[in-house]
Amino acid sequence: EPEVTQTPSHQVTQMGQEVILRCVPISNHLYFYWYRQILGQKVEFLVSFYNNEISEKSEIFDDQFSVERPDGSNFTLKIRSTKLEDSAMYFCASSLGGTGRLSGGYTFGSGTRLTVV
């Protein structure tokens, strides 16, 4: 079964450093997403991406965050200057249809645990 792949599985970084989280979505999917889950809290939407541009972003997704699809397969999330409160599990997801309705929902990767120290 096709899956969304995320690397690394765990990233430790010092406060103020830049991090890049990588994702390989399912190959024929057109919509890409980043979500995050702070420990013990709900999964929160960060950003959606379609046709090489951001479709929608939440208030969490401020100027410190950026996304890119540098080639035909990767989808990255960059945090320019990490803060302690950025520590969370970051999930990449992709879907064939925009809302996931046609595909029965998004397919999530297994996540990257980001720890900012």
Add this chain to the structure above:
Amino acid sequence: DQQVKQNSPSLSVQEGRISILNCDYTNSMFDYFLWYKKYPAEGPTFLISISSIKDKNEDGRFTVFLNKSAKHLSLHIVPSQPGDSAVYFCAASAQIGSTGANNLFFGTGTRLTVIP
């Protein structure tokens, strides 16, 4: 802003019995609802969904019920199996934006434990 709420953080059920997980929402614009299952160290896995034009959707042992007037949905698992033990997230979406890509609003999850 808790637009999607799962008020029960945990639920324990005996194997073979019915598990009922509940979810409430506040945004009347939501028109599509999903349940995800999550194991530790894995991403959420899609389980079942329902459109707001329906009040019930069934898939094997899983049934989702939607009560739009009460802004309430529930997931029934019957019979429950030990392998069902996981965290279950309710999620909702609304059709907004021109591209069709829109986000999911998740609840905080309910940890289901099925006791053998």
